[in-house]
Amino acid sequence: MRVLAALSGGVDSAVAAARAVDAGHDVVGVHMALSRSRDQFRTGSRGCCSIEDAGDARRAADVLGIPYYVWDLSEQFEETVVADFLTEYAAGRTPNPCVRCNEHIKFAALLDKAVALGFDAVCTGHYARIETLPDGSRALHRAADPAKDQSYVLAVMGPERLARAMFPLGDVSSKDVTRAEAAARGLSVSTKPDSYDICFVADGDTQGFLRERLGSQPGPVVDTAGEVVGTHDGAYAYTVGQRRGLALGRPAPDGRPRYVLSVEPVRRTVVVGSAEELRVGAIVGDEAVWFDAPVGEVACHVQVRAHGAPVGARVRASADGAVEAVIDDDADLRGVAPGQSVVVYDGSRVLGQATVTWTRPVGAAQPAAMACGPRTDVHP
Numbered sequence: 001m002r003v004l005a006a007l008s009g010g011v012d013s014a015v016a017a018a019r020a021v022d023a024g025h026d027v028v029g030v031h032m033a034l035s036r037s038r039d040q041f042r043t044g045s046r047g048c049c050s051i052e053d054a055g056d057a058r059r060a061a062d063v064l065g066i067p068y069y070v071w072d073l074s075e076q077f078e079e080t081v082v083a084d085f086l087t088e089y090a091a092g093r094t095p096n097p098c099v100r101c102n103e104h105i106k107f108a109a110l111l112d113k114a115v116a117l118g119f120d121a122v123c124t125g126h127y128a129r130i131e132t133l134p135d136g137s138r139a140l141h142r143a144a145d146p147a148k149d150q151s152y153v154l155a156v157m158g159p160e161r162l163a164r165a166m167f168p169l170g171d172v173s174s175k176d177v178t179r180a181e182a183a184a185r186g187l188s189v190s191t192k193p194d195s196y197d198i199c200f201v202a203d204g205d206t207q208g209f210l211r212e213r214l215g216s217q218p219g220p221v222v223d224t225a226g227e228v229v230g231t232h233d234g235a236y237a238y239t240v241g242q243r244r245g246l247a248l249g250r251p252a253p254d255g256r257p258r259y260v261l262s263v264e265p266v267r268r269t270v271v272v273g274s275a276e277e278l279r280v281g282a283i284v285g286d287e288a289v290w291f292d293a294p295v296g297e298v299a300c301h302v303q304v305r306a307h308g309a310p311v312g313a314r315v316r317a318s319a320d321g322a323v324e325a326v327i328d329d330d331a332d333l334r335g336v337a338p339g340q341s342v343v344v345y346d347g348s349r350v351l352g353q354a355t356v357t358w359t360r361p362v363g364a365a366q367p368a369a370m371a372c373g374p375r376t377d378v379h380p
């Protein structure tokens with residue numbers, strides 16, 4: 001097969017490409033330049049998308065003896081991933097830029113270009129497993145190493161796109177095994193540190209990044225009784241479940257810590273409450289992508305963060321792309337915000353994913369209807 005290997009400049013993609021070469025494929029390496037300026041991305045210790053990473057990717061391609069190209073996708077990256085990040089935060093939601101990056105760049109844009117150029121498959125260093133079912137369709141499974149599993153961010157790709165994916169590291173038992181293999185193959189990236197989650201946020205200061213791009217938009221912080229307990233510089237800088245960074249004037253009457261319960265961008269208001277009030281009893285999502293859509297109500301697991309624990313839930317889907325997950329009574333799920341991805345699992349197998357539009361706190365009334373549109377009235 002003609003295989004395009006996506007080389008980030010990190011150890012995972014280098015070993016994945018090496019395995020594709022070993023398997024006898026005709027492999028070409030491509031690095032995507034995603035940074036518009038040298039300063040936009042962290043440089044040095046992080047693992048993908050900086051100028052240094054392009055050099056590391058080139059050296060890996062040289063060791064593997066494969067052709068190597070750099071594709072400039074910085075405009076698409078800025079227009080989709082970074083713009084979506086800002087728009088979503090400004091609207092009071094909590095986006096996952098890695099999901100968007102996989103959806104629009106790391107997999108989709110790369111795959112579209114690869115297919116147009118006559119490649120049969122795209123090989124990446126993602127940790128996830130693809131199973132080909134007897135009818136030829138694909139199932140997506142968690143990676144063998146739960147600590148590295150990336151099925152959460154890949155679920156959005158859906159079965160059609162993943163039909164052309166190759167994840168040679170899905171069965172690797174731990175990252176140490178990948179590093180040892182890289183060293184044995186003479187790949188200089190074998191000891192390169194892992195990358196951080198949000199590559200375009202310098203120093204990991206998300207609040208600072210948002211403030212710089214969105215400006216100051218002061219407003220009140222209120223408790224669930226509507227009493228003003230503090231002020232903020234921009235509601236967008238707060239995310240549901242957040243505790244740190246809440247400069248509240250006075251402690252809660254019961255002395256317990258307070259967390260962000262909801263963000264209301266139109267009223268520029270941040271609502272805070274107790275940890276107990278963060279508990280979620282049900283999630284509604286939309287824009288579902290299914291590998292295997294539930295028929296009726298199905299008992300399964302849902303996960304709302306890339307490395308969050310899956311929790312038991314009963315899930316229903318409707319034909320218009322809406323999803324409702326009622327969380328099991330004995331499961332403790334907290335701090336879910338509109339905009340996050342909810343991925344539905346049956347054991348290790350991904351059933352599908354959706355974008356959270358609304359959540360219901362434990363003990364509140366049932367959602368009125370499944371297909372309710374985007375709502376952010378999570379808490380009163």
Ligand SMILES: Nc1ncnc2c1ncn2[C@@H]1O[C@H](COP(=O)(O)OP(=O)(O)OP(=O)(O)O)[C@@H](O)[C@H]1O
Pocket residue numbers: 005006007008009010011012013014030031032033034047048049106123124125126194195
């Ligand atoms: N800038 C890029 N150019 C080409 N491919 C990329 C780039 N960024 C990511 N990829 C591909 O997507 C995969 C997953 O990206 P992720 O950012 O999660 O990397 P990672 O797990 O740190 O892997 P690596 O060690 O290869 O950087 C990478 O293994 C690589 O195949």
